[in-house]
Amino acid sequence: MAAYLVFRDRxxxxxxxTFADKDFPGLVKQHQSLVFSLAYHFLxxxxxxxxxxxxxxxxxxxxxxxxxxxxxxEYWLRRVTTHRAIDYGRRQQRERRxxxxxxxxxxxxxxxxxxxxxxxxxxxxxxxxxxxLRAIVILRFQEDLDPTEIAKILDMPVNTVKSRxxxxxxxLRRKLERTQTASVHAVRQGSEAQL
Amino acid sequence: xxxxxxxxxxxxxxxxxxxxxxxRVIGRARRPRQQWRFAAIAAAILLIFxxxxxxYREAAAERRNGEVAREQLVLxxxxxxxxxxxxxxxxxSHAAEMPLDIPVRDEKGNDRQL
Numbered sequence: 001m002a003a004y005l006v007f008r009d010r011x012x013x014x015x016x017x018t019f020a021d022k023d024f025p026g027l028v029k030q031h032q033s034l035v036f037s038l039a040y041h042f043l044x045x046x047x048x049x050x051x052x053x054x055x056x057x058x059x060x061x062x063x064x065x066x067x068x069x070x071x072x073x074e075y076w077l078r079r080v081t082t083h084r085a086i087d088y089g090r091r092q093q094r095e096r097r098x099x100x101x102x103x104x105x106x107x108x109x110x111x112x113x114x115x116x117x118x119x120x121x122x123x124x125x126x127x128x129x130x131x132x133l134r135a136i137v138i139l140r141f142q143e144d145l146d147p148t149e150i151a152k153i154l155d156m157p158v159n160t161v162k163s164r165x166x167x168x169x170x171x172l173r174r175k176l177e178r179t180q181t182a183s184v185h186a187v188r189q190g191s192e193a194q195l
Numbered sequence: 196x197x198x199x200x201x202x203x204x205x206x207x208x209x210x211x212x213x214x215x216x217x218x219r220v221i222g223r224a225r226r227p228r229q230q231w232r233f234a235a236i237a238a239a240i241l242l243i244f245x246x247x248x249x250x251y252r253e254a255a256a257e258r259r260n261g262e263v264a265r266e267q268l269v270l271x272x273x274x275x276x277x278x279x280x281x282x283x284x285x286x287x288s289h290a291a292e293m294p295l296d297i298p299v300r301d302e303k304g305n306d307r308q309l
Contacts, residue, residue: 024224028217036212050213054220061224119206126207141203173199 019064019073027064027073028057034074034143035081041138042085043092044127052088056081078143079153086131118176125175133168136161 019027035056039049059080060073067073126137132154139150147165151158300306 025217025221028220032212032217032220033209036216037207037209040210041207046213050216053212053216054223057220058224115202118202122202122206126203137203138207141200142207142209144204169199172203176199 019067021061021064024061024064027060031074031077032057035077037142038078038081038138039085039088041123041126041142042082042134043088044123048088048092052081052084056084075153078139078145082135082139082153086135089131089134121176121179122172125172125179129168129171132156133164136165137168137172140165 032053035053036049039052039056040046043049043052056077060067060077063076067076126134129137135154136150139145139153140147145153147158147161150156150165151161154161
């Protein structure tokens with residue numbers, strides 16, 4: 001009887017949609033900015049970010065048949081990119097690898113910003129956060145995910161994500177205020193010296 | 196804290212990857228399969244070569260053992276032939292020394308010549 005019920009369920013459930021090799025180019029074009037941006041904001045190095053993004057897409061190519069929907073692909077890409085970026089970040093910290101400036105590819109579009117200096121300072125401060133906190137901040141503000149989704153991607157309790165996010169924002173706010181105060185002070189000193 | 200959240204959204208907005216990124220990824224995704232095929236062919240050739248070499252060495256060892264056994268047999272035959280020769284020589288030399296008139300004692304106890 002149980003076997004019959006399993007058989008009946010299998011026969012009545014809608015067929016699972018899986019991806020094939022032919023879908024791969026479309027998926028790359030659709031999600032390239034997601035993957036590259038996650039990697040770039042995490043590593044702050046265009047060459048490394050491209051290397052990481054390529055590896056993520058290679059893994060997607062291998063695992064394509066196990067993914068069932070567009071949402072599944074997007075979730076999978078965010079998860080794999082974030083975990084790989086955390087590993088890369090740790091490795092980079094150990095090796096302190098230096099890449100010659102000429103080998104870094106040019107970004108095709110400059111970032112759109114309100115205040116470029118403020119944005120650059122913020123990106124630098126985010127890059128200085130420990131890996132897990134950095135991942136939380138990037139997923140929250142680049143991908144606009146809520147703490148529940150971030151917790152799922154990072155395999156963390158939701159409350160931990162919330163508290164770490166709060167702590168990170170507090171840290172960034174304080175650092176930014178200190179930086180701005182210091183630069184205003186430097187400008188003031190510079191103008192006084194000129195006078 | 197909302198001002199910093201807004202600024203972070205601006206600072207961390209998505210950006211496009213370098214030109215030709217998608218083409219490079221798609222090209223790379225096509226490449227490994229060919230490499231895999233070459234690797235499979237190379238592995239098959241290597242396997243066939245190793246099996247052949249193993250069989251050849253096995254046959255050579257068997258041949259060597261056969262030759263050693265043959266040499267031992269020849270040596271054994273030579274030793275046996277030498278021994279036989281010695282025995283034959285001794286028999287012949289004894290027969291030559293033996294007197295032709297062998298005394299024989301009859302029923303009454305008298306010696307007589309054959």
